[in-house]
Amino acid sequence: GRGEVGAVSTGRRTRTSVACKTRRGLPVVSVASKTANDAGEKVDLLSTFAESPPFTLEDVRRAIPAHCWQKSATRSVAYLLRDVVIVAALAAAAAAVNNPLAWVAYALAQGTMFWGLFVVGHDAGHGSFSTSKVLNSVMGHLSHASILVPFHGWRISHRDHHANHGHIENDESWYPYAKSDYDKMKLTHKLFRFELPFALFGYPIYLFKRTPMKSGSHFLPSSPLFRDSEARDVLTSTGSLLAMLAVLGAVGAKIGAAALLKLYFAPLIVFWVWLAVVTYLHHTDPSCPFYRDGDWSYLRGGLSTTDRDYGPLLNELTHSIGTHVVHHLFPQIPHYHLEEANAAIRPVLGEYYREPKRSGLLPLHLVSDLRRSFRECRFVKDSGSVLFYEN
Numbered sequence: 256g257r258g259e260v261g262a263v264s265t266g267r268r269t270r271t272s273v274a275c276k277t278r279r280g281l282p283v284v285s286v287a288s289k290t291a292n293d294a295g296e297k298v299d300l301l302s303t304f305a306e307s308p309p310f311t312l313e314d315v316r317r318a319i320p321a322h323c324w325q326k327s328a329t330r331s332v333a334y335l336l337r338d339v340v341i342v343a344a345l346a347a348a349a350a351a352v353n354n355p356l357a358w359v360a361y362a363l364a365q366g367t368m369f370w371g372l373f374v375v376g377h378d379a380g381h382g383s384f385s386t387s388k389v390l391n392s393v394m395g396h397l398s399h400a401s402i403l404v405p406f407h408g409w410r411i412s413h414r415d416h417h418a419n420h421g422h423i424e425n426d427e428s429w430y431p432y433a434k435s436d437y438d439k440m441k442l443t444h445k446l447f448r449f450e451l452p453f454a455l456f457g458y459p460i461y462l463f464k465r466t467p468m469k470s471g472s473h474f475l476p477s478s479p480l481f482r483d484s485e486a487r488d489v490l491t492s493t494g495s496l497l498a499m500l501a502v503l504g505a506v507g508a509k510i511g512a513a514a515l516l517k518l519y520f521a522p523l524i525v526f527w528v529w530l531a532v533v534t535y536l537h538h539t540d541p542s543c544p545f546y547r548d549g550d551w552s553y554l555r556g557g558l559s560t561t562d563r564d565y566g567p568l569l570n571e572l573t574h575s576i577g578t579h580v581v582h583h584l585f586p587q588i589p590h591y592h593l594e595e596a597n598a599a600i601r602p603v604l605g606e607y608y609r610e611p612k613r614s615g616l617l618p619l620h621l622v623s624d625l626r627r628s629f630r631e632c633r634f635v636k637d638s639g640s641v642l643f644y645e646n
Contacts, residue, residue, distance in 0.1 A: 305544065334375065334590075369529075375398040
């Protein structure tokens with residue numbers, strides 16, 4: 256057989272075939288839109304993803320216009336400069352107003368901009384920032400060191416995540432645990448992996464210790480994350496963070512610890528929360544399938560990810576990171592072409608594409624999606640090769 260489909264028990268027979276209209280039409284399913292009294296449709300969704308797609312990765316690639324692959328260093332640098340200007344303007348405005356409410360608003364806004372800076376470094380790590388490895392490395396270090404992210408260390412682990420997305424054992428980020436592993440997990444590990452609000456503050460722990468039941472640091476070349484040939488890159492990025500910490504120390508000595516906390520560390524914590532929320536929601540939903548050897552493929556793993564809509568303002572400020580499926584399949588595409596590329600591949604993906612809920616100015620709908628996923632997505636079965644989350 257094709258493994259097991261978990262997460263739903265309805266007493267109804269599961270559909271095991273995919274409609275041929277997938278390649279022509281555009282049937283889509285809304286992520287996180289299914290409820291318990293809509294279990295029949297949910298079974299249809301899950302059984303769809305339990306089947307191999309009727310199209311290939313090359314079919315999807317051919318649907319993308321040629322210009323979507325073109326990278327512009329000028330355009331990428333312009334986006335980075337825009338972000339830096341906004342960061343500086345927010346800091347200046349908060350310092351000028353200087354009251355508690357302004358500082359709270361500042362932390363939320365600036366933390367969101369730190370998320371945007373992270374995405375710039377993320378794109379540099381993928382090589383979609385420009386065609387120059389040197390420029391990618393320089394801009395990646397500038398954007399990531401400024402928010403205390405080790406560029407190469409994170410780039411390498413993120414490379415492994417993309418290479419193994421949706422694989423239960425081999426994925427690097429927000430992968431599921433087998434029930435037997437979940438049952439024996441330490442309480443502290445469960446708190447920072449499965450429980451709100453603790454899981455929203457786990458990013459620094461991940462950088463130092465990775466995820467529960469895995470070991471290694473993003474800062475040390477001796478970590479099992481890295482090859483011997485990558486030691487110099489890892490040390491370079493760790494050095495860039497030490498340099499940033501030295502700068503922060505000098506600034507703190509001049510303006511005081513309280514001012515530095517308000518200007519920098521409060522937004523940094525907001526950024527950590529944003530990063531946890533965004534990466535979790537892109538890879539965790541009751542409709543997300545996961546695979547073991549035999550049924551996993553790069554294509555199926557990429558299709559297991561989900562798009563999320565953060566509203567027109569945040570989509571722009573965070574460089575279309577919510578357009579995630581096409582990014583996972585083809586991370587070389589620059590962020591400013593992702594929306595067009597996504598529209599081009601949707602007729603090919605058909606019912607294998609899950610339409611995200613559309614957001615207003617602020618993505619408040621994601622609060623309920625986040626709570627639902629943390630409640631329902633706890634573990635997968637110990638056996639089977641096509642699995643969905645259970646609780």
